[in-house]
Amino acid sequence: MLIILGYDGLEYDFVQKHDFKNLKQQSFGKTDLSDFSQPRTIVIWSSFMAGKNLEKEILAKPVMWASKLKPQDTFLKNFKSHFTIDVPGFSYIKEQHDLERKLLKGFFDKKNDVKAFDKCAFDHHKRIKQEFFKELESSKELVFGYFNLADLVGHLSFGLNAKMKIIYQELDDIAKQVQEKYSDSTILIISDHGMKAIGKFGDHSNHGFWSLNRKVDLGNPKPTDFASLISKNFKSV
16 A cells, blocks of 8 residues: 655654654655745645646636646556545645635734634644544555645744644654554655744745655655656556
8 A cells, every 4th residue: 555644834854853753754855846936735736646747737727726636637547446635636625725714814814813723723634634544444555645734833833843843743643653553555755845934933945845664765856756656666557
């Protein structure tokens, strides 16, 4: 089985600084985002799945976040069975993320506080986590879970080191659970971009993060490189 942990906004430098070993696995590094004009979430995740840069195509759409790929346009076409949850540009849960953006705007408009925003983020994370681990017990060849906790909380709190360590510890714990129970599977941890502190807030950094539970030397791959690597090594159709 191929297991993908999609960690939105996971910052390489923060992982290194605090030595989150389960996030780093056996091999890890930064991804190269130089092909993209900006590190936009839906653009990079969609490009990761398609194996090609979809920035111009997605930005040309009337509503960027409404962009949705079909399985045959992604590396999923190479698998007889697969499961994805909440992946931007593919299985994105629009209602949830509309609420997140509403609460984010509400924070800056002083209509709600950061606690309401964080509660929304954590409640959703718990639901996704539960469904992800349930699906790992199936016999599917690929399971792809998307977790946006580091990005979401990071936008209002990345400059708060103690708070972000709690977030990263949660993501490290998920990785540990997966590694311990599914050690025979290949586990890819991937982010679309990282995060940089702007005061107590956070903004997207111009690199992403990757790691594998295998000894490999990928250097600084582009997000679009992974589709061919996945298809070459795991093709079952």
